[in-house]
Amino acid sequence: MKKILAVTCFYLLILSAAHAQNFNFGAITYDDYEFNKKSIDSNANAVVLKEYGTAALQLDDATGRLLLIFDYHVKIKIYNKEGFKQANIVIPTYKDDSREELVQDLKASTFNYVDNKFVETVMDKKAVFTENRSKYTSLTKFTLPNIKDGSIIEYSYRLVSPNYFNFKTWEFQSDIPKVHSEYVAYIPGNYTYNVTLRGFYKLSDQKAELSRECLRLNGVPIDCSKMTYVMKNVPAFLEEDYMTAPSNFKSAVYFELSDILMTNGSKQNFTKAWKDIDYELTSDKNFGSHMKRKDVFKDLLPSILQNTTDDLSKAKAIYNYIKKQIKWNNYYGKYSEENIKTVLESRSGNAAGVNLSLIAALSAADLDAEAVIISTRENGTVNKLYPIISDFNYVVAKVNIGDKSYLLDATEPLLPFGLLPLRCINDQGRVINLKKPSYWIDLKAGQKSTTNYILNGKLNADGKITGTITTTTLGYAAFNKRKEIKKYNSPDEYVEKLDAELAKISITKQEILNIDSVEKPLTEIYEVEFAAHDGMGKDLLYINPFFISRISKNPFNLNERTYPVDLGAASDERISIIITLPGNYQLQEKPQDLAIGLPLSGGRYLLQTTLTDNNLVLSQVLQFNKAIYAPEEYPYLKEFYSKIIQNQKTDLLLKKAN
Template structure:
């Protein structure tokens, strides 16, 4: 969702004015008495003021250019539900030689006591750092003495070696903001593409001249002081079924386009795809990895010994790579190790595994390509010009006859041709060693399918005893297999499943095709559960929605400005047949329903009847699209609401005289 695309221009600049920061600790009665109803009556906390600046400075000690980002915020907390705003997490990034640092951190809580504001300064011992991964650290702290009505304030300096993306500024967060202002000082010899994402408009955007803001190699450089201000910013509320929030939040993004060197030369960073293709195919951790067919020369005869055609060859190689190389849980479009080390260590990141898969497929004379993608949690890529940093993952593509298959060998429980849901995100760029790159849609190759079938009998003691058979395919089967594999055995999994079913007991079980991932996963359980307490057998109340009942609407916003992204279409069917004692008639039952979403987007069908002492319920819930537009949101909300309301109704059976 890119609303404005602009390139910084230095042709109409005005004289610089003082940055509009505010004094730390200058709490006023207006702050304390701020009426949240002017923004959002449901808010638990409100950002009263937020300010940031970003500049480039030369580090005299190392001679490196650093980005210096100052951040300052003041937040009003209204109730206990807003106390979590006092728990602060600041991510910083690092690699082998460079890392971001947090400096000059200060934080205080202000409470109004006996007619005056009392400040509680946070102890520096309350700050700690968590190493989230080898690439990410988290600076964490909690402000002290939080109460209803507290005002918290904190500020810090982030020192970063990464100025390619300058510093993103998010106008929106999970609470509303009265004012959010960002000032970026861009040296005149640096040219950035600047993008405003989201649905909210800037209240102020201006460019001014800041003289002699930087000195490089003895040359003084003027800056463009870019001011961005947004007022009365609504909270961004995340819901289920969405891709990265960064796709939709109102925020300013920067991408370095080119820079003028002090010697007069120019370096361009915005390239054509042909330049990116060459860089990737030449890179030792990407293209060179794909080319190493020789590594698999001696392995292929045993891998392919039972294959008869190209498809079975591709499947055998895919299964071999899945089995031989364990994913270390790191993403990446470049392999962390050369292909020999990946195979010898039997471990690698996503790129190491999938580039090895491509090399193995190519060694078998199959037409294999790489696809660089941005995962769902990483956001969408910029299609206007190549930005290699937008991509954070790579999968394989093999072309067999007229059909292509996208493969990711990081997940042993995924069937051939089905990508993990994290990879289903808009489009990827196909990288071929010999041909120009091109875009490809990233779509789920299969529906998520679940079928439940219960055949049971109501006994005189008020208990229903029977068999539930669950058959799953696609993502439903993948997720169920992952859950089962968390346990040491299927018995342990079933025991845990039984503990979580309050009114139902599992007596026996059988689970088929756990490791045969190209087949449906079939679970069969002999179960027993109470339909009534046996005190009045002339009248029975049964709620027939005891299998995967929908009790909560996933859509609760009055309006949603971003799509509902399920990742894949889905189909769920429930069939229940219960044999009843003779002479029962239906007095009340959930009404039969036939609901449909617009444009054949999905449907819900429900039918219950009593025939020959057999209570039969059939239910179908289908979503025929993976993505629903924002304007379809209210239809989805109402769709779920009607289903939930109907599933609250019990089935009332009465014995005939």
């Protein structure tokens, strides 16, 4: 999925003119208007006809600072109302206390074909506004005017950025297909960038040329390498369920600054070795210093550990203490926002504040505890070719007991010991030890998601079925259910909402066990009542047996998926329904008994229905034995769900025997 295209930009031979491949604004042609989307994607609601971007370093004469200048220009054909959203543009910009990115030279127009000619509607500059999304992010927003079926929109802008460590990323893929996407980066000869291509699709063209004296530093002219990247007929990137960050899989080119050769002959390195990162982290006051503060817990440990007998029980007691004592403020971070004393006194902290405190407490109990820096699922995977500390946005704890290791995150009170939240299950993390070199560790779910449903009921003379549904959940299924219950003021309020959502089932009595005992299975016991469907007469009864956890929609609908299906964890769901019937009934129709599986023991679905001694018994098993399925397994998953859904459309038909 990732390919290194180039690591240095020094030796290039061909002279080229700057910006030679851009296109004129407003030069709309009849071919643009008549472009047949079937040539790229017959289902497209809009198509990028052409987009072009350039990025170059420029010296700001007023401040003497280097700036990254990024120019963007795009032309889009809109086919229908579903494509109108392409006219709503959002440009994110980033800032800190002293520097910020700026959007300049913005222009935008809509072109409609009226009376055999193109009519341009220029966007009013008053339509542009800025939204402050956070302390560090602003959004420049605008909507192009006069959008109709068949409109062509065009806009361009310049982004001026003080951040040249990451040369502007270029995404060849977006949510609509592109006919032509081209990016040109002018990289000074004394700057070395690591250039990475991500994604499934290959470049249509790539060129390296020379641009003379593109930059002057301290009076010294600097030649640039002109790097051109072209991709044609690029399919849309369609997001679907069960995936990590789209940035992991979209075809795009990324730049990371490696080093700069200064005009005085010295070299400044930006790409560091892990030993340098280890030292930075372990000596940082908001990371390593936090881990070292075992003294803070010296007086607290006797009461925390009073009922423990071994290292595992000590670790669990400390983990439960931190979960209860420090509330997560819902902010991520690999550095604590406050020192450890402040975190404990305020009983609040970001993810790092909570979990680095956990590590310090575990270490104070003479347990072998380490930190693990990770990138959360929505943040994307980290680059393992060379360390980039900014790739990581979170930290969890690792405790080693005997020959076993446990990954812990104390931000979630409803998580059992040894189970990370799914947001943390993302490829690999880097283990940071105060005394040893760091190393990689796989981030995998500590438990699978398990759900068992059992219905014991009876069919009454009035055609109603009464009985008890007992649901038992473990792992992530229990965690998610506990979080849902805790959203309400009480379990009773949760059950009231559940009863209202179950249109055909009435809950008459309930009991929920182990809501707060997270190391135990969560058990829900509901006495229920629901009607069997009356057929043509009282001797015929139709019953839909899939009223528990019915699958009505296939989560996999793409013709082709070029990225993995990532469930986060393996899962096991079992449903057992036993209904006692009055008198003698015969089973006239039923869903087909199924036993289907995924290749390489990836999962299975079993369904069996029997009628014996007036007991109607339905047994159903749905298992996914892996957390991640490769793109080539996608057609099997799609067909697997399709067969289940089709089979669950069939009711049971019972006929009373004479």
